[in-house]
Amino acid sequence: MDFNEIKALDGEYLAKTYARYPVALVGGKNATLIGSNGKQYIDFGSGIAVNIFGANDEEWKQAVIEQLGKIQHVSNYYYAEPQSRLAQMLCERTGAKRVFFSNSGAEANECALKAARKYSFMKYGAGRNKIVSLKGSFHGRTLFTLTATGQDEFHKYFDPFVPGVAYASPDMADIRKVAGTDACAVIIECVQGESGVNALPKAFVSALENWCKQSDALLICDEVQSGNGRCGTLYAYEQYGITPDIVTTAKGLAGGLPIGACLFFEKTENALGAGDHGSTFGGNPVSCAAACNVIGRLTKEFLLEVQGKAAYMRAKLKDFDGVKEVTGLGLMIGLAVTKPAKEVAAKCLENGLLVLTAHERVRLVPPLTITKTEMDEGLSILKGVLQ
Numbered sequence: 001m002d003f004n005e006i007k008a009l010d011g012e013y014l015a016k017t018y019a020r021y022p023v024a025l026v027g028g029k030n031a032t033l034i035g036s037n038g039k040q041y042i043d044f045g046s047g048i049a050v051n052i053f054g055a056n057d058e059e060w061k062q063a064v065i066e067q068l069g070k071i072q073h074v075s076n077y078y079y080a081e082p083q084s085r086l087a088q089m090l091c092e093r094t095g096a097k098r099v100f101f102s103n104s105g106a107e108a109n110e111c112a113l114k115a116a117r118k119y120s121f122m123k124y125g126a127g128r129n130k131i132v133s134l135k136g137s138f139h140g141r142t143l144f145t146l147t148a149t150g151q152d153e154f155h156k157y158f159d160p161f162v163p164g165v166a167y168a169s170p171d172m173a174d175i176r177k178v179a180g181t182d183a184c185a186v187i188i189e190c191v192q193g194e195s196g197v198n199a200l201p202k203a204f205v206s207a208l209e210n211w212c213k214q215s216d217a218l219l220i221c222d223e224v225q226s227g228n229g230r231c232g233t234l235y236a237y238e239q240y241g242i243t244p245d246i247v248t249t250a251k252g253l254a255g256g257l258p259i260g261a262c263l264f265f266e267k268t269e270n271a272l273g274a275g276d277h278g279s280t281f282g283g284n285p286v287s288c289a290a291a292c293n294v295i296g297r298l299t300k301e302f303l304l305e306v307q308g309k310a311a312y313m314r315a316k317l318k319d320f321d322g323v324k325e326v327t328g329l330g331l332m333i334g335l336a337v338t339k340p341a342k343e344v345a346a347k348c349l350e351n352g353l354l355v356l357t358a359h360e361r362v363r364l365v366p367p368l369t370i371t372k373t374e375m376d377e378g379l380s381i382l383k384g385v386l387q
């Protein structure tokens with residue numbers, strides 16, 4: 001099908017939930033993608049921070065094919081090796097004690113929020129159930145995670161919301177005030193993605209950890225976007241020197257297949273018991289085999305390379321005409337620009353570069369395996385567009 005046929009069918013048969021850019025992506029290699037028009041695109045988006053190793057990575061593909069050759073799905077009534085192995089890898093790398101697998105970021109957060117309420121219920125009884133979330137946060141599109149998303153623009157039409165969620169500024173005085181005496185958890189993104197790629201201040205996150213410990217409110221780190229090497233460490237919270245009680249992740253975890261994970265640390269490892277939560281597809285063996293390949297390859301050396309690439313791109317970007325500020329952490333890059341971000345993204349596409357936006361920022365989340373040639377090519381297109 002050529003692009004216009006694809007677009008026509010989409011327009012006729014798909015729910016109108018997405019405003020799409022005028023391109024259909026059909027293939028590629030690493031950070032160089034091919035459109036149905038035959039045109040090449042440098043990829044600074046990774047499909048929203050998902051394709052960690054870019055397109056068509058040999059080793060990743062082999063891991064997926066090997067599992068497909070065995071069995072594609074195993075019900076959670078039974079055991080499956082890829083799930084067991086991935087959980088072990090995640091726990092050994094982070095110090096977490098147990099993992100629940102889901103299929104998406106929202107579901108990973110849904111699991112975390114439910115676990116926080118159960119933890120509090122078992123210890124303190126009913127009523128201590130408030131979830132404190134930050135203004136400007138994004139935690140997903142299910143009703144609970146949408147409620148926990150601290151941006152009013154997402155809250156149109158969908159009343160009534162889940163009770164017991166309150167929003168605070170990233171400021172300890174406000175956290176205390178909003179939390180009151182009945183908070184069971186605070187959920188944060190160390191680097192807020194959707195609202196503009198803003199890294200939270202270290203002093204705030206550290207003070208929040210202390211306050212959470214003192215008040216036995218669980219600290220949940222949403223690493224759906226910032227995790228899995230994106231920020232130059234396996235998880236971004238490591239760079240904040242904190243130990244969360246729950247960590248959620250998804251997007252890049254399986255390098256392009258659907259998965260979500262909710263990691264329980266010491267305090268929360270027994271929060272959920274048999275029958276408390278579940279998912280038909282959760283921990284799918286193909287996704288888990290892919291994620292084992294991802295986590296196994298995010299070695300210290302690999303992460304150092306990510307840090308090097310991030311430093312390289314950031315140094316270049318900061319000197320571009322039309323860039324006011326470079327934000328975020330590692331290869332999760334936000335750009336405050338002088339032109340409207342959406343316009344920049346559209347112009348980049350015309351010139352062969354895929355970038356994302358996040359509110360008024362341009363957002364760059366390239367594959368972690370992006371080569372120097374690909375970085376240079378993409379940066380040169382972006383430079384031209386921003387001038």
Ligand SMILES: *Cc1c(COP(=O)(O)O)cnc(C)c1O
Pocket residue numbers: 103104105106107109138139140141189193194222223224225226250251
């Ligand atoms: C993308 C994202 C989510 C939602 O993930 P889905 O897989 O789309 O459900 C949640 N939290 C953060 C921080 C995200 O970036």
